[in-house]
Amino acid sequence: MLAQEFMRNALVAGSVVGIACGLVGWFVVLRAQVFAGDALSHVAFTGALAAAALGIDLRAGLFFATILGGVVMGALGDRARTDDVVIGTLFAWTLGLGVLFLSIFTTNGSGANGTAGVRVLFGSIFGLSTADVRTSVVLAVVAVVVLAAMARPLLFASLDGAVAAAQGVPVRAIGLAFLGLVGLVAGEATQAVGALLLLGLLAAPAGAAHRLTTRPYAGLGLSALFALGSVWLGLSLSYVFPTLPPSTMIIATAVGIYVAAMSLPPLRRLVG
Amino acid sequence: MLTSSAFTGLSWSPVTDVRTLFTFPFMQHALAAGTIVAVMAGVIGWFMVLRRQTFAGHTLSVTAFTGASAASLAGVPVAVGYFGICGLGALALAAVAGPRRSLGAESAATGSVGALALALGFLFVSLYHGILTGLDSLLFGTFLGITSSQVLVLLVVAALTLVVVALAARPLLFASVDPDVARAGGVPVRLLGLGFLLVLGLAVAETSQITGALLVFALLVTPAAAAHRITARPFAGVVLSVALALAVTWLGLALAYFSVYPVGFYITSLSFAVYVLARVLT
Numbered sequence: 001m002l003a004q005e006f007m008r009n010a011l012v013a014g015s016v017v018g019i020a021c022g023l024v025g026w027f028v029v030l031r032a033q034v035f036a037g038d039a040l041s042h043v044a045f046t047g048a049l050a051a052a053a054l055g056i057d058l059r060a061g062l063f064f065a066t067i068l069g070g071v072v073m074g075a076l077g078d079r080a081r082t083d084d085v086v087i088g089t090l091f092a093w094t095l096g097l098g099v100l101f102l103s104i105f106t107t108n109g110s111g112a113n114g115t116a117g118v119r120v121l122f123g124s125i126f127g128l129s130t131a132d133v134r135t136s137v138v139l140a141v142v143a144v145v146v147l148a149a150m151a152r153p154l155l156f157a158s159l160d161g162a163v164a165a166a167q168g169v170p171v172r173a174i175g176l177a178f179l180g181l182v183g184l185v186a187g188e189a190t191q192a193v194g195a196l197l198l199l200g201l202l203a204a205p206a207g208a209a210h211r212l213t214t215r216p217y218a219g220l221g222l223s224a225l226f227a228l229g230s231v232w233l234g235l236s237l238s239y240v241f242p243t244l245p246p247s248t249m250i251i252a253t254a255v256g257i258y259v260a261a262m263s264l265p266p267l268r269r270l271v272g
Numbered sequence: 273m274l275t276s277s278a279f280t281g282l283s284w285s286p287v288t289d290v291r292t293l294f295t296f297p298f299m300q301h302a303l304a305a306g307t308i309v310a311v312m313a314g315v316i317g318w319f320m321v322l323r324r325q326t327f328a329g330h331t332l333s334v335t336a337f338t339g340a341s342a343a344s345l346a347g348v349p350v351a352v353g354y355f356g357i358c359g360l361g362a363l364a365l366a367a368v369a370g371p372r373r374s375l376g377a378e379s380a381a382t383g384s385v386g387a388l389a390l391a392l393g394f395l396f397v398s399l400y401h402g403i404l405t406g407l408d409s410l411l412f413g414t415f416l417g418i419t420s421s422q423v424l425v426l427l428v429v430a431a432l433t434l435v436v437v438a439l440a441a442r443p444l445l446f447a448s449v450d451p452d453v454a455r456a457g458g459v460p461v462r463l464l465g466l467g468f469l470l471v472l473g474l475a476v477a478e479t480s481q482i483t484g485a486l487l488v489f490a491l492l493v494t495p496a497a498a499a500h501r502i503t504a505r506p507f508a509g510v511v512l513s514v515a516l517a518l519a520v521t522w523l524g525l526a527l528a529y530f531s532v533y534p535v536g537f538y539i540t541s542l543s544f545a546v547y548v549l550a551r552v553l554t
Contacts, residue, residue: 088326
C-alpha cells in the first residue's frame with residue numbers, strides 16, 4: 001500500500017489534516033460552534049468554485065473564503081456566541097452563490113471537466129500532488145502553532161466568558177481569531193475529505209473525546225488521536241475496497257468511533 | 273439550461289411574459305410544486321426558528337440527499353427515499369438529542385449524524401456510478417421535469433402535515449416558548465418535540481425535491497427568520513412567513529425561466545435579500 005505515491009501523499013496530507021481537525025474540533029465542540037463550522041464548510045465550497053469560475057487557483061479562493069467567512073461570522077455575532085439563525089441564513093445564500101459559480105464554471109469552463117463541483121464537495125484525497133501535500137503540511141503546522149499559542153486564554157474564554165473578560169482576557173478578539181482559525185482548518189480539510197464531509201472530522205472525534213474525558217489536555221490528545229485513526233483506517237479501507245470512496249470511509253470511521261464512545265461510560269469511571 | 277425552440281425570452285410586456293410562464297406543462301408543474309412547498313416550508317420553518325432547531329433542520333436536509341441517492345441506487349421512486357430517510361433521520365436526531373446533554377455535546381451529535389448521512393449519500397452515488405449532473409440536481413435542485421403525479425404526492429403530504437401542525441399548534445407553541453412551564457401544565461413536551469422533528473423531516477423531504485438538499489434552508493429558515501424579526505405575534509408571523517416564502521419561490525422560478533442561471537441561486541439570493549431588508553428595517 002505504501003509503495004504507491006498517491007497513497008503516501010494521501011496518508012501524509014490526511015494525517016496533518018486529521019490532527020489539525022481533531023485539535024481545533026475539540027474547541028469547536030467545547031464552544032458549541034459546530035454549526036458555525038458547518039457553515040464554514042459551505043463557504044469553502046463557494047470560495048473554491050468562485051475561484052474556478054474566475055480561473056484562478058482553487059486553493060486561493062478556498063482559503064480566502066473560509067478565513068473571511070470565519071471572521072465575518074465572528075463579527076456578526078452580537079455576543080461571543082453567534083446566532084444560529086444568522087448562520088443558517090448566511091450560509092443558505094452562500095450556497096446559492098456557489099451554485100451560480102458552479103453553473104458559470106461548467107458552462108464557460110474551457111477544457112475543464114464538469115466534476116469540479118463534486119471534487120470540492122466530496123474531496124479528492126487520492127488526487128493530491130506532492131506540492132499539495134507540502135502546502136497542507138505547512139498550513140497545518142501554522143494552524144496548530146497558532147492554536148497552541150492561544151490555547152490557554154481560549155480555554156478560559158470558552159469555559160467562562162464573563163470571568164475571563166473581567167480578568168482582562170480579550171474574549172471578543174479571541175472568538176474572532178478562533179473562527180478565522182476554524183476557517184483555515186476547514187480550507188485544509190476541504191482538500192482531503194471535501195466541503196460537505198469535513199464537519200465529520202471536526203465534530204465526531206472531538207465529540208467522542210469530550211464524552212470520554214473532561215480534562216483539556218487529555219481531551220485534545222484523544223480528539224487528535226481519533227481523527228488521525230479515522231483518516232488512517234478510512235484510507236486503508238478505501239485502498240482495499242476501491243469501490244468505497246475514501247472520504248466516506250474516513251467519515252464512517254470517525255462516526256463509528258463517536259458511537260462507540262457514546263456507548264462507553266466516561267474514562268474516569270473506567271480507569272477508576 | 274432551456275433549449276426549447278418555442279422559448280422566446282423576455283418580451284418587455286408583463287402580460288405576455290406571465291402568459292409565457294404558464295405555457296409549458298413543466299412550468300405549470302414547477303409553479304404548482306413550488307407553491308405547495310413554499311406554504312409548507314413557511315409554516316414549519318416559523319416553528320423551527322422559534323424552537324431554535326435550525327441545525328437539526330439542516331442535518332435533516334442533508335439526510336434528504338442520502339435518501340434520494342439510496343433510492344436511486346435501489347431503484348425505487350426518489351420520493352420514497354426522501355420521505356423514508358428523512359423520517360429515520362428525525363428519529364435519530366430525537367434519540368441523540370437527549371434532554372440532559374450540554375449544548376456542545378448535542379451539536380457534536382447532530383453534526384456527526386449529518387456528516388455520516390452525507391458520507392453515505394456520496395457512497396450510494398459512487399456505487400450508482402453516478403451521473404454527475406444527477407448529483408448536482410439532488411444537491412442543488414431542479415425545477416425541470418416535475419411530473420403531475422409528483423405534484424399530487426407533494427400536495428397530499430403537505431396537506432397531512434399542515435393538518436397535524438394545525439391540530440397541535442397551541443400546545444406546540446406553548447412547549448416551544450416555555451418548555452418548563454408547559455411540562456408543569458401537563459403538556460407532553462418530549463412527545464411534541466419528537467413529533468415536530470418528524471414533521472420537520474417531512475417538510476424538508478418535500479422542500480428538497482424542489483430546491484435540492486443543500487438549499488432547503490433558503491425556504492425553510494430565511495423567510496421564517498425575516499418574519500420573526502418583523503412581528504412577534506404567532507399568527508401574523510406564520511402568515512408573513514408563508515407569504516415571503518411564496519413570493520421568493522414564484523419570483524425565483526420566473527427569473528430562472530427567463531435566464532440561464534440555476535433556480536437555487538435566485539431563490540437563495542431573493543430570500544437573503546428579504547432577510548437583510550427585514551433586519552435593516554426593524
